[in-house]
Amino acid sequence: MSTTFGKGCHLHLIDGSAFIFRAFHALPPLTRRSDGMPIGAVSGFVNMIWKMVEENKGPDAPTHVAVVFDKGSHTFRNDMYDAYKANRDEMPEDLRPQIPLTRDATRAFSIACLEQEGYEADDIIAALACQARDAGGRVTIISSDKDLMQLVGGGVEMFDAMKNNRIGVEEVEAKFGVGPDRVVDVQALAGDSVDNIPGAPGIGIKTAALLINEYGTLEELLNRAEEIKQPKRRQTLIEHRDQIELSKQLVTLDCDTPVEVTLDDLEVVAPDPDKLLSFLQEMEFRTVTRRVAEALGVEAPAIEEARSEDMPEEEQEQLPFVPDDYEWVKDAAALQGWIDRINDRGYVAIDTETTGLNEMTAALVGISLSVEPGQACYIPLAHHAGNGDLFDDGKRAEGQIDLDTALTMLKPVLEDDAVLKIGQNMKYDAKIFARLGVEIAPIDDTMLMSYAMHAGIHGHGMDTLSERYLGHQPIPIKELIGSGKSQITFDKVEIGEAVKYAAEDADITLRLWQQFKPQLHRERVTTVYETLERPMVPVLKRMEMAGIKVDRDTLSRMSGAFAQKMAQLEDEIHELAGEKFNVGSPSQVGEILFERMGLDGGKKGKTGKYSTPADVLEDLATTHDLPARVLDWRQVQKLKSTYTDALQTHINADTGRVHTCYSIAGASTGRLASNDPNLQNIPVRTEEGRRIREAFVADAGKVLLSLDYSQIELRILAHIADIGALKEAFADGLDIHAATASEMFNVPLDEMTPEIRRQAKAINFGVIYGISGFGLSRNLRIPRSDAQGFIDRYFERFPGIKAYMDDTVKFAKEHGHVSTLFGRRINTPEINARGPHAGFARRAAINAPIQGTAADIIRRAMIRMDAAIEGLPARMLLQVHDELIFEVDAGAEDRVIDRVREVMEGAAMPAVKLSVPLVVDAGRGANWAEAH
DNA sequence: TGATTCACG
DNA sequence: GACGTACGTGAATCAG
Numbered sequence: 001m002s003t004t005f006g007k008g009c010h011l012h013l014i015d016g017s018a019f020i021f022r023a024f025h026a027l028p029p030l031t032r033r034s035d036g037m038p039i040g041a042v043s044g045f046v047n048m049i050w051k052m053v054e055e056n057k058g059p060d061a062p063t064h065v066a067v068v069f070d071k072g073s074h075t076f077r078n079d080m081y082d083a084y085k086a087n088r089d090e091m092p093e094d095l096r097p098q099i100p101l102t103r104d105a106t107r108a109f110s111i112a113c114l115e116q117e118g119y120e121a122d123d124i125i126a127a128l129a130c131q132a133r134d135a136g137g138r139v140t141i142i143s144s145d146k147d148l149m150q151l152v153g154g155g156v157e158m159f160d161a162m163k164n165n166r167i168g169v170e171e172v173e174a175k176f177g178v179g180p181d182r183v184v185d186v187q188a189l190a191g192d193s194v195d196n197i198p199g200a201p202g203i204g205i206k207t208a209a210l211l212i213n214e215y216g217t218l219e220e221l222l223n224r225a226e227e228i229k230q231p232k233r234r235q236t237l238i239e240h241r242d243q244i245e246l247s248k249q250l251v252t253l254d255c256d257t258p259v260e261v262t263l264d265d266l267e268v269v270a271p272d273p274d275k276l277l278s279f280l281q282e283m284e285f286r287t288v289t290r291r292v293a294e295a296l297g298v299e300a301p302a303i304e305e306a307r308s309e310d311m312p313e314e315e316q317e318q319l320p321f322v323p324d325d326y327e328w329v330k331d332a333a334a335l336q337g338w339i340d341r342i343n344d345r346g347y348v349a350i351d352t353e354t355t356g357l358n359e360m361t362a363a364l365v366g367i368s369l370s371v372e373p374g375q376a377c378y379i380p381l382a383h384h385a386g387n388g389d390l391f392d393d394g395k396r397a398e399g400q401i402d403l404d405t406a407l408t409m410l411k412p413v414l415e416d417d418a419v420l421k422i423g424q425n426m427k428y429d430a431k432i433f434a435r436l437g438v439e440i441a442p443i444d445d446t447m448l449m450s451y452a453m454h455a456g457i458h459g460h461g462m463d464t465l466s467e468r469y470l471g472h473q474p475i476p477i478k479e480l481i482g483s484g485k486s487q488i489t490f491d492k493v494e495i496g497e498a499v500k501y502a503a504e505d506a507d508i509t510l511r512l513w514q515q516f517k518p519q520l521h522r523e524r525v526t527t528v529y530e531t532l533e534r535p536m537v538p539v540l541k542r543m544e545m546a547g548i549k550v551d552r553d554t555l556s557r558m559s560g561a562f563a564q565k566m567a568q569l570e571d572e573i574h575e576l577a578g579e580k581f582n583v584g585s586p587s588q589v590g591e592i593l594f595e596r597m598g599l600d601g602g603k604k605g606k607t608g609k610y611s612t613p614a615d616v617l618e619d620l621a622t623t624h625d626l627p628a629r630v631l632d633w634r635q636v637q638k639l640k641s642t643y644t645d646a647l648q649t650h651i652n653a654d655t656g657r658v659h660t661c662y663s664i665a666g667a668s669t670g671r672l673a674s675n676d677p678n679l680q681n682i683p684v685r686t687e688e689g690r691r692i693r694e695a696f697v698a699d700a701g702k703v704l705l706s707l708d709y710s711q712i713e714l715r716i717l718a719h720i721a722d723i724g725a726l727k728e729a730f731a732d733g734l735d736i737h738a739a740t741a742s743e744m745f746n747v748p749l750d751e752m753t754p755e756i757r758r759q760a761k762a763i764n765f766g767v768i769y770g771i772s773g774f775g776l777s778r779n780l781r782i783p784r785s786d787a788q789g790f791i792d793r794y795f796e797r798f799p800g801i802k803a804y805m806d807d808t809v810k811f812a813k814e815h816g817h818v819s820t821l822f823g824r825r826i827n828t829p830e831i832n833a834r835g836p837h838a839g840f841a842r843r844a845a846i847n848a849p850i851q852g853t854a855a856d857i858i859r860r861a862m863i864r865m866d867a868a869i870e871g872l873p874a875r876m877l878l879q880v881h882d883e884l885i886f887e888v889d890a891g892a893e894d895r896v897i898d899r900v901r902e903v904m905e906g907a908a909m910p911a912v913k914l915s916v917p918l919v920v921d922a923g924r925g926a927n928w929a930e931a932h
Numbered sequence: 933t934g935a936t937t938c939a940c941g
Numbered sequence: 942g943a944c945g946t947a948c949g950t951g952a953a954t955c956a957g
Contacts, residue, residue, distance in 0.1 A: 193942075204943045585955055586936060607935065607956085614938075638938060641953055667949060671941085678951045681940035689939080713941090713948095766947060775947035839946055847948040851941090855949095881941045881949090 005064060005263035007136035012052070012062035013125045015143030016069040016113075019048050020102050022162060024095050025832060032284050038094040039283055042101045046280070046288055048161060049109055052142060053271075054295065062140070064132075064266040067106045068124045071115040075123075077250055084250060085195050101283070108279035110269045114261060122147055123257040129156050130255035131263055146175065147195070150183040150253060174606050177209025185218035188248035197250055198243045200236050207233070218248060273298050287471040294472075319374040321472050326503035327377035328495060330399040335409055338369055338377055342413055345371045347420040349510035352429045353378075353502050355489040358676065359431035360545070360652055360659045364403065365491045366498060367410070368506040373514070376503035380495045381406055397495055407436055414440045422446065424462045424509045427537045427664070431545060441538070446509055448533040449516040451665035452525040456817070456827035456848075460665045466508045469515055474508060475501045528824050532856055533664060535863045539876075540662045540672075542866070547657030548679070548877045548885070554695040555644045562640035569633040576626040583633050586612045593620065593627060615778075639683065643692045650677045662879070669848050670824050670855035672879060680880045684932065693929035703890050703924050705874075706931040707900050708883035710919040711736055712854045713768050719914050720821070720849065721804035725797070730916040737761040743797050744790070763794050767801055768850055770843030805846050812845040820852035821912045822860075857918070858882060861907035868903045872896050885928065897922045 005011070023044025030040035049067070056062055077084045106113040114124055125148060129139045133155050141148055144160035149172045152158060158167035165171070173179055176186045189208035191199020203211075211233075215221035222241055228234040237244070273296045280289040281301045293300035329335050342348040349370040354362035365383065370376035381403045385395040413419055414433065423429050426445040433440045450460040458464055466474050480493045480501055490498070520526045574580045577596070581588045590610020594602030599620055605611040614631060621628035650658045658677065666673035674680040682696070683689025698704045714736055718726035729739035738752045741760030747753075759780060766776050777787035795802040812818050812828040819825050826848040830841035858879065865876055865884075873889035874896045884904070888896045904920045925931040 190943080193944095201942075206944090582955080584953095587955080605935070609935090609956090611936070613936080634937075638953080642939070642951095646952080666951095669949060671949065673950055674940095675951060678940085681938090681951070683939060685940080708941095769948040770946090772946050774945075779947075836945060839944095840948095843947065844949085851949060854941095883941085 005132060005135050005137055005266075009063045009132070009135070009137035009263075010060070011128065011132040011137055011139045011263065011266065012056070012065040013128060013139065013141045013143075014049070014052065014065070014067040014111075015121055015125065015141065015145060015148070016045075016067040016102065016106065017121050018143050018145055019045050019067075019161075020095075020099070023048060024092070024098075025834075034284060038098060039101070039285075041095055041098045042105060042283060043285055043288075045102045046105050046283070046285060049105065049111070050288060050292065052161065053109065061268075063268055064137075064263060065268050066112040066114050066128065066261075066266045068121040068128075069103070069113070069115040070121045071117050071119065075118050075120055077120075081246055081250055083196050083198075088196075104279060105283075108271075108276045110271045110275070112261065112266045114259075116260065119257060122253055124259055126151055126253035127255055127257040127259045128263065128266075132156075135263065137263075147187075147192075147251060147253070149175065150180055150187075150251075152180040170608055171606070174604070174608055176205060178212050182212050182217070184248055184252045185212045185221075187251040188218055188244050191247060192251070195250075197247050198240075199247050200240050200244050202232065202236055218244070271296070277301050290471045321504060321507065322374065323475070323500035323504060325374060326499050326507070327375075328399065328499045329377045329379040329401070332401060332405060332409065334377075335379060335401060335406060338371075338379075339409060339413055341371050342369070342419060343416075346418060347371070347422060348413070349376075349422040349506045349513060350414075350429065351423060351502065351505040351509060352432050353490045353498065354432055355491055359428055359435075359661070360547075360655075362432065363491070364432055364436060365489075366502060367406070368502040370503070370506035370510040373511050374507065376507040376510075378495075378499040378502040378506075379406060380498060382491050383493065383495050383498065384491050386492070399495060407438060411438050414438050417442060420444055422509060422513045424465075424505070424512070427541055427544075430537060430541050434541065434545065443534070443537060444513060444517075445534060445537065446512040446516055447665050448537075449513070449520060449529055452529040452533055453516070453519060453523045453825070454827065455665075455670070455825065456668040457829055462505065462508060462512075465512055470508060470511055472508070474504055477501070523825070525823065525825055528822065531863075532670070532822065532824060532859050536664050536859060539862050539866060540664065543876055543878065544659050544661055546875050546877055546887075547652065547655055547659035548887070549656060549697050549699050550647060550651055550658045551695045551697050552648055552651055555648050555692075558692065558695070559640055559644040559648075562636050562644060566633060566636050566640065569629055569636065573626060573629045573633060576629065583630060584637065586610065589630055597624070597626070599624070635686070635688070639689055639692065643683065643689075644695075647677060647692075647695070660878070667855075668826055669852040670820065670826070670859070671851065671881060672855075674880075679878055682928070690929055693932065694927045696928035698887055698926055701890055702887050703893055703926065704877075704928055704931040705886040705888055705893060705897060705900070706883055706923045706928070707886070707897065707904060707920050708880075709854070709858070709904065710921050712857065712882050712918065713850050714764055715914070715916040715918065716821075716850050716853045716857075717768060717801075717804075719916050720853070721798075721800040722915075723798045723800045727916050733919075737764060740764055740794075744793055759790065763790055766791075767794070768847060770805065770846035772839075772843075808846050808849065809842055812841075818845050818848050820849050820856050821908075822853065822856040824852050824856055826852055854882065857907045858884070858904075860911075861904045864903050864907070865900065868899050869896060872899065883932075885931070893924050897924075 020041050024041035030043055031037060032039050103113050116124060125141055129141060129151050132139045139156040141151065141158045142161050143158060148158060152167065152172050153169050160167060169180060172183060176183050178186055186205060186208040189200045189203050189211065190205045191197045211221055212218065215224060222237060225234055225237040228237065277289060277293060280292060281303055284303050286303055289303065290300045329338065351368045352364060353366040354364055356362035364381060366378055366380040368376060368378045380400045383397040383400060385397045414421060415438065420442055421440055422444045425447045426443045430440050446465065447460045450465055458468065463474055466472050480497055481488050481490060520529055570583055573583055577592050581592060583589065587609035589612045590602060593599050594610055601616055601619065603611050617627040617631050621631060647658065652659055660674045660679040661676050663673045663675065683692050715730055718730060725743055729736055737760045738749055738757050741747060741752060741756045742749050744760060745756055747756060762776060762780050771791055773784050773788035773791060776791060777784040780787060808818055812831045816829065817825050817827040828841055828845045830837050831845055833841060862879065872895060873892050875887050876884060877887055878885035886896060886900065901920045901922060905918045908914050923931045
């Protein structure tokens with residue numbers, strides 16, 4: 001059995017200590033039910049280890065594996081430098097007792113568990129990685145710690161398990177600006193605040209990389225420090241030479257660290273089910289116990305517990321999933337049996353299978369139902385006998401009910417007010433049924449329930465929810481229909497297989513519903529679900545099915561013109577460059593600009609390629625023609641490919657209209673998202689782009705109306721943060737940006753200049769986004785210190801803003817979420833993270849209540865709109881975050897505008913009484929360009 | 933498939 | 942003291 005480590009072997013070294021800290025900080029505090037012992041970090045650690053085990057089963061599976069931990073707080077580095085890691089916080093009280101348990105967990109998985117007094121995990125990892133590499137094997141270090149990046153190369157790479165990123169030589173170069181072999185030199189110069197490595201004061205990674213690349217090595221640099229031109233750098237390097245050399249010693253990992261094991265000791269061993277499961281049972285990890293047992297093919301041990309009200313549902317015992325138990329409904333009698341059961345119950349989980357993802361064109365293939373966990377059926381309606389290949393004669397498969405018969409039988413139940421229909425993403429099924437003349441109602445939707453509770457934590461697709469809350473991975477659709485070119489439609493799937501897949505979906509949906517329903521109350525989001533999520537389903541269903549008329553000829557003409565212009569620009573660009581290249585390739589553009597032409601400002605991205613975003617090209621365009629032409633080319637190319645070409649393909653053959661699909665649970669803030677096609681990003685900011693809106697037209701004899709909220713987010717900010725000056729300006733109907741400018745810069749309104757107003761406008765927007773001096777300076781293209789000055793002044797004049805920001809962040813840190821004025825919850829799981837994403841999470845938390853409240857308001861307006869315009873010859877077609885588009889009979893415009901405006905302006909009431917007025921602007925025209 | 937770029941609010 | 946930063950989306954394209 002035992003082999004000697006060598007060529008063909010693959011060693012996985014898991015940075016256990018890093019795993020534990022990430023688990024501890026990423027997860028909510030969790031305690032063992034029987035005795036209250038904190039076990040959140042152990043749980044996260046176990047899940048991560050299990051994930052590594054499960055995900056590394058392929059041909060690239062490790063042959064050897066170890067989890068490596070830090071041991072003790074005193075290492076040989078402290079002897080060299082007593083301030084080493086001195087700024088580390090004490091280990092949190094809740095974490096300390098969990099440390100030994102993570103060792104137990106590792107051993108329970110039958111994985112080697114390594115730690116050595118006086119050494120850090122990094123040292124052991126380094127020694128083993130070197131040994132394995134030298135023996136001709138491959139090594140993957142599972143960690144994202146930059147201190148380990150020096151080891152990369154020559155068969156050693158890293159893997160960031162959180163981000164699922166491989167870290168190879170290129171990634172290291174992207175981070176440090178030098179190869180792995182010189183990483184320690186850069187680290188020695190740049191230092192590290194986290195580990196308290198001093199480095200050279202005033203020198204960061206960028207500068208360090210620059211110096212090392214120029215001089216080759218740190219030693220060479222220090223020896224020739226006198227030659228450095230910049231006086232400050234020269235002085236720093238000479239003065240702090242000792243400190244820099246010490247830093248290098250501190251960060252350097254030693255391949256010769258004595259380790260107490262050999263590589264052969266680390267050979268992968270299959271876990272012993274008894275040992276592993278009894279550990280998991282002892283920890284009382286229900287979900288992972290079940291999952292592991294399932295994977296190992298043994299029965300999960302029971303975990304004793306008293307079912308109690310406050311116990312999270314996801315931890316409760318549940319029935320296994322047994323695909324063979326699902327029923328294939330072959331005739332009307334069997335279907336009647338299910339209908340009787342549904343009527344008895346008063347509810348049913350339902351799912352439809354169709355030939356495609358587009359509800360406007362897909363055909364119904366079958367329906368699945370479930371009324372009790374574990375019990376579900378599939379009613380095939382339009383399956384083919386063959387599999388779509390050459391020998392397929394297109395015959396109907398046996399054992400199916402006729403579609404009309406089935407629908408006639410089901411329609412009374414599906415439309416019965418007394419029977420609740422439960423689905424996952426019900427808008428989809430409701431649209432399919434609507435096309436067949438069935439108006440399904442009332443409904444519940446597990447996707448929307450999850451969204452009300454878990455927005456910001458994870459997605460809300462069925463696979464995610466099932467894995468997370470039922471501990472069960474559903475049969476992947478790919479196993480039935482394949483993927484890519486050879487993909488088949490569901491009607492070609494053999495019915496026996498379809499039953500297992502489709503009925504399972506109904507089963508899962510029902511189980512999720514049973515779990516989520518009481519949770520909504522506990523999480524205090526029932527009102528959000530019932531007033532802001534669920535009612536959107538019929539509203540959006542109608543809008544999407546209505547679609548908007550798009551004139552193909554207009555688009556086609558524009559495409560032609562754009563093609564000509566692109567060709568012309570391309571010639572000019574090649575001429576200017578003196579060679580032909582792909583203008584559509586940012587990296588090739590970068591090479592031309594920054595290498596051939598030798599322009600400054602070239603930045604490389606993660607992939608080591610030049611990056612050439614518009615703002616960079618704009619700067620270059622002031623002095624050169626080529627970047628200006630590239631910008632022009634890109635604009636035209638965007639308009640053509642994304643809009644004038646692509647939109648034509650979305651025109652429905654039957655209706656002649658474009659039917660977008662809104663995702664209700666897509667954006668974490670409560671906004672809708674529009675896709676296939678996205679009609680929320682049709683150009684408007686440039687004259688050329690705006691003309692695309694001319695292709696969105698009203699039907700004959702009709703007119704398009706556009707009504708949009710004026711400055712809704714700033715108004716909400718003024719209300720929430722209670723800014724008197726802003727509220728007064730809104731109440732008086734002033735130009736808000738001019739009023740802000742006036743207040744900030746002491747300029748009377750009648751002396752306001754466009755430039756000053758522009759700056760105030762940028763600040764107003766910046767505040768909504770969680771402003772920073774850097775961001776504002778880049779936006780306004782002014783020095784950072786000036787930008788910071790503006791912000792300081794803004795906070796001084798409107799102190800409520802700063803208070804709002806601080807309070808919001810504080811709330812998020814304490815509760816893990818923020819809320820809108822209407823109670824919508826946006827979770828902020830990253831808010832307590834450290835490192836670069838901390839800033840993102842902070843700004844997102846500041847923005848979410850504002851953006852989310854605006855989203856809630858327009859949702860409320862949309863939900864009331866159908867009743868409000870009933871009897872008027874008008875249909876609501878589109879929503880673009882703060883704008884609604886209607887199609888109305890010519891002549892009815894004024895009446896509709898009055899009614900719609902009233903609903904929109906009063907949409908917050910009565911739930912929230914805003915202290916600022918909401919104002920709605922209206923436009924009308926034969927097309928969207930005119931109406932806007 | 934991920935990175936880059938750019939369209940919108 | 943340095944680092945990297947506006948918030949939220951979807952889609953097309955390049956390149957590996």
